[in-house]
Amino acid sequence: MAGNKSKNASSVGSKDQRLLRREQEEKEIAKLEQRAATYQLVSGSDRQAVLFETLPLSKRTREGLQKAKYLECTEIQRKAIPLGLRRRDILGAAITGSGKTLAFLIPLLEILYRERWTTEDGLGALIISPTRELAVQIFEVLHTIGKRHTFSAGLIIGGKSLKDEQERICRMNILISTPGRLLQHMNQTPGFDCNNLQVLVLDEADRILDMGFKRTINAVIENLNRERTTWLFSATQTKSVKDLARLSLRNPEYVAVHDQAEASTPAKLVQNYMVCELERKLDILFSFMKAHPQTKALVFASSCKQIRYIHEAFTRIEPGLPLLALHGRQKQSKRVEIFDQFLRNKFSYLLATDVAARGLDFPSVDWVIQLDCPEDPATYIHRVGRTARNNAEGRALLLLLPSEEAGMVAALKEKKVPVEPIKVKDSRTTSIRQKLQYLCFQDPEMKYLGQKAFITYLRSVFLQKNKKVFDVHALPAEEYAASLGLPGAPRIKFNKKSNDKNQDRALKRLLADLSDSEDEPEAKRTKASEKPVSKVDKMFARKNQDVLADHYTKLIDHSVTTADGTLPSGTTDFGATLPVVDDDDDDLVVLKRADHGLSDDENTQTGELTRRQKARLRKKALKADLSSKVIFDDEGNTIHAYDLKTEEDFRREGDISQQIAKRLQRDRAAVAERDEIDREKDRLRRQAQKLKRKLHEKGEESEGDGSDDEEPVVMLGGASDDDNNDSSDDYSRASGSERTTNHDDSGAESGEEVVVRKRKRSRSRKSAREPSSSVDEPPRSLQTEEELALQLLADI
Numbered sequence: 001m002a003g004n005k006s007k008n009a010s011s012v013g014s015k016d017q018r019l020l021r022r023e024q025e026e027k028e029i030a031k032l033e034q035r036a037a038t039y040q041l042v043s044g045s046d047r048q049a050v051l052f053e054t055l056p057l058s059k060r061t062r063e064g065l066q067k068a069k070y071l072e073c074t075e076i077q078r079k080a081i082p083l084g085l086r087r088r089d090i091l092g093a094a095i096t097g098s099g100k101t102l103a104f105l106i107p108l109l110e111i112l113y114r115e116r117w118t119t120e121d122g123l124g125a126l127i128i129s130p131t132r133e134l135a136v137q138i139f140e141v142l143h144t145i146g147k148r149h150t151f152s153a154g155l156i157i158g159g160k161s162l163k164d165e166q167e168r169i170c171r172m173n174i175l176i177s178t179p180g181r182l183l184q185h186m187n188q189t190p191g192f193d194c195n196n197l198q199v200l201v202l203d204e205a206d207r208i209l210d211m212g213f214k215r216t217i218n219a220v221i222e223n224l225n226r227e228r229t230t231w232l233f234s235a236t237q238t239k240s241v242k243d244l245a246r247l248s249l250r251n252p253e254y255v256a257v258h259d260q261a262e263a264s265t266p267a268k269l270v271q272n273y274m275v276c277e278l279e280r281k282l283d284i285l286f287s288f289m290k291a292h293p294q295t296k297a298l299v300f301a302s303s304c305k306q307i308r309y310i311h312e313a314f315t316r317i318e319p320g321l322p323l324l325a326l327h328g329r330q331k332q333s334k335r336v337e338i339f340d341q342f343l344r345n346k347f348s349y350l351l352a353t354d355v356a357a358r359g360l361d362f363p364s365v366d367w368v369i370q371l372d373c374p375e376d377p378a379t380y381i382h383r384v385g386r387t388a389r390n391n392a393e394g395r396a397l398l399l400l401l402p403s404e405e406a407g408m409v410a411a412l413k414e415k416k417v418p419v420e421p422i423k424v425k426d427s428r429t430t431s432i433r434q435k436l437q438y439l440c441f442q443d444p445e446m447k448y449l450g451q452k453a454f455i456t457y458l459r460s461v462f463l464q465k466n467k468k469v470f471d472v473h474a475l476p477a478e479e480y481a482a483s484l485g486l487p488g489a490p491r492i493k494f495n496k497k498s499n500d501k502n503q504d505r506a507l508k509r510l511l512a513d514l515s516d517s518e519d520e521p522e523a524k525r526t527k528a529s530e531k532p533v534s535k536v537d538k539m540f541a542r543k544n545q546d547v548l549a550d551h552y553t554k555l556i557d558h559s560v561t562t563a564d565g566t567l568p569s570g571t572t573d574f575g576a577t578l579p580v581v582d583d584d585d586d587d588l589v590v591l592k593r594a595d596h597g598l599s600d601d602e603n604t605q606t607g608e609l610t611r612r613q614k615a616r617l618r619k620k621a622l623k624a625d626l627s628s629k630v631i632f633d634d635e636g637n638t639i640h641a642y643d644l645k646t647e648e649d650f651r652r653e654g655d656i657s658q659q660i661a662k663r664l665q666r667d668r669a670a671v672a673e674r675d676e677i678d679r680e681k682d683r684l685r686r687q688a689q690k691l692k693r694k695l696h697e698k699g700e701e702s703e704g705d706g707s708d709d710e711e712p713v714v715m716l717g718g719a720s721d722d723d724n725n726d727s728s729d730d731y732s733r734a735s736g737s738e739r740t741t742n743h744d745d746s747g748a749e750s751g752e753e754v755v756v757r758k759r760k761r762s763r764s765r766k767s768a769r770e771p772s773s774s775v776d777e778p779p780r781s782l783q784t785e786e787e788l789a790l791q792l793l794a795d796i
């Protein structure tokens with residue numbers, strides 16, 4: 001009784017507490033609404049450092065920030081948060097590493113809090129990220145600062161079971177997702193409703209809005225309500241009116257922190273470029289790594305295949321190097337593992353494609369090395385932005401080919417990127433060519449990787465739009481191949497018909513294939529889902545290329561031509577070892593059908609006729625003599641099967657009505673005879689089937705007559721020579737196996753052979769149970785009966 005009393009008292013107490021808390025929160029929300037409006041007025045001209053404490057933020061958010069030791073706003077936060085709190089649409093642009101993530105996460109939490117959002121209200125905020133890794137990172141920041149809030153948040157990035165996600169997704173208040181997976185849920189998850197959405201955030205907005213995601217994002221936006229608030233953030237923000245119209249932004253505020261700044265890259269980032277020949281790139285990279293063992297660096301290359309090759313080769317040459325590799329062709333679990341490892345490592349080199357170029361916040365990266373020229377200044381800015389983050393120092397090195405220097409340096413300067421040239425010290429560069437050659441010679445797998453790296457690099461250069469910077473014909477293919485340790489340059493033929501449209505399509509594919517985030521599903525889904533790798537890739541997926549080489553040499557044209565029909569400079573014919581075959585118009589390489597050197601005339605002279613020639617002869621013969629049925633001999637000569645009788649021939653044979661009567665009589669007799677045969681066949685077939693049934697029953701009986709310790713093993717499969725060899729005979733005989741050949745009803749061998757093996761056969765028991773046949777009819781063995789049945793069936 002007393003216990004009940006105290007229970008009641010405590011439940012009343014907690015109810016009171018809840019009510020009290022609710023009341024306090026209501027008061028807080030009212031105050032926050034008011035302060036947010038006033039704060040905005042004051043903060044416009046305020047250039048002083050701003051503490052999070054002073055912003056009109058809820059107690060829960062402030063506690064989360066304090067716990068994570070975020071005390072003072074960065075500039076983009078100072079400018080964007082107040083606007084966000086007022087639910088204005090925002091276009092936020094600020095240099096890499098300047099804190100854009102908090103600039104949207106804080107107001108997002110606040111808006112939902114002020115809306116008193118609960119699980120029942122469904123999805124309140126949606127953040128879209130171009131890559132899985134970035135989505136994970138945003139989720140972690142949200143988790144850190146939103147700890148005190150009660151919203152449910154989910155990460156939807158693919159690479160996991162769709163079903164598991166489907167179960168959770170409908171309960172989420174905040175979702176962080178990659179575009180493709182999000183659309184998949186919009187299409188496939190019942191009850192996933194985004195109609196109540198309050199805030200939509202596109203992180204790395206220019207990337208999400210570019211052609212790689214265009215159709216996906218358009219489809220996603222169609223599923224969203226228009227009354228939402230939309231925020232776009234990036235270090236290289238889009239100002240395209242078209243993009244903004246697509247998102248139905250309402251009078252957006254453009255918050256650009258570094259617009260007036262001297263540089264569009266972090267102030268403490270030292271940036272250099274080095275001009276070097278293509279064939280020296282790996283030597284330079286290797287020498288750099290040897291000279292800087294205690295460094296945390298990110299190395300960017302254009303394609304997954306290059307990353308794989310360099311990673312594999314360098315770890316074999318110098319096993320002590322702390323090397324990691326990250327690219328979009330890895331499994332999600334592997335990607336997460338590598339990401340975490342690089343995050344934790346103090347000294348390490350991470351070889352990566354552009355999957356790591358945007359947004360990722362690895363702590364204390366000292367160097368960013370760009371082995372291959374980036375696609376454009378925006379990509380450059382994001383790549384180098386992995387270092388010198390949040391006011392820290394950092395260094396960036398860009399390797400440029402002589403043909404790329406003028407165009408790229410000019411483009412970078414135009415985008416306010418202060419990059420200075422430095423020279424390679426030959427004396428400090430070690431050549432690893434011989435080591436790579438040895439590796440490729442020793443291990444076909446390495447050679448195969450090298451060939452793939454070669455092809456994808458050339459392809460990436462060919463597909464680049466900016467032809468002022470990227471000139472595939474200026475590449476020294478043979479020397480580059482040698483620098484990868486290959487015995488020669490794989491032959492590539494560039495398609496003449498490659499126009500702008502084709503180039504666009506190909507570039508889309510390249511984006512999926514090379515820069516390769518699996519979260520760039522559009523390119524994958526548009527074509528790549530049916531065609532996940534190009535024909536070139538498939539070709540190179542063959543590991544026995546050398547075996548095929550001779551054959552393919554005949555199939556391909558030996559004159560390597562380029563788009564303008566000339567030989568690319570420095571390209572040599574190494575096609576025999578590495579034929580590249582592709583007949584897609586928009587693909588980089590095409591197959592030229594082989595001229596087998598066999599002309600019709602030559603063949604005729606040899607006296608052998610091709611099938612086509614025979615067909616032609618037949619056609620000719622038919623045309624020449626349509627009145628007679630002709631058949632053909634092997635050489636295609638016509639033979640008249642029968643000649644038509646003329647009326648005169650017919651009359652000469654006697655009275656016409658008599659001839660007809662005779663003919664009828666003959667036909668009737670033939671029909672009767674045929675009927676008799678059919679009846680007999682029918683009888684035999686029934687008899688055979690009956691016999692077969694009996695046999696079957698007997699067979700089952702004899703199989704089943706073993707004791708419990710009998711263990712039949714049934715193996716099904718086509719008869720092979722091996723089945724007749726000694727060992728298999730031994731096996732079957734010694735173990736008392738019986739071999740029967742299955743036949744179909746027509747008596748033909750079905751090709752399916754059943755070997756029934758019994759480990760133990762109790763002969764005594766079997767004979768005891770076998771029905772004793774009548775005395776005058778000796779018992780027919782299973783085999784004899786079967787043979788009889790088969791004979792009967794064959795007769796039919």
Ligand SMILES: Nc1ncnc2c1ncn2[C@@H]1O[C@H](COP(=O)(O)OP(=O)(O)OP(=O)(O)O)[C@@H](O)[C@H]1O
Pocket residue numbers: 069070071072073074077094095096097098099100101102234235358359360361385389390
């Ligand atoms: N107010 C702050 N005080 C201290 N550190 C902060 C603050 N805001 C952000 N940071 C830190 O700065 C780093 C960079 O932040 P963030 O990743 O948000 O940058 P970003 O602008 O989104 O970069 P990118 O353009 O590369 O995506 C992170 O490590 C983050 O924890």
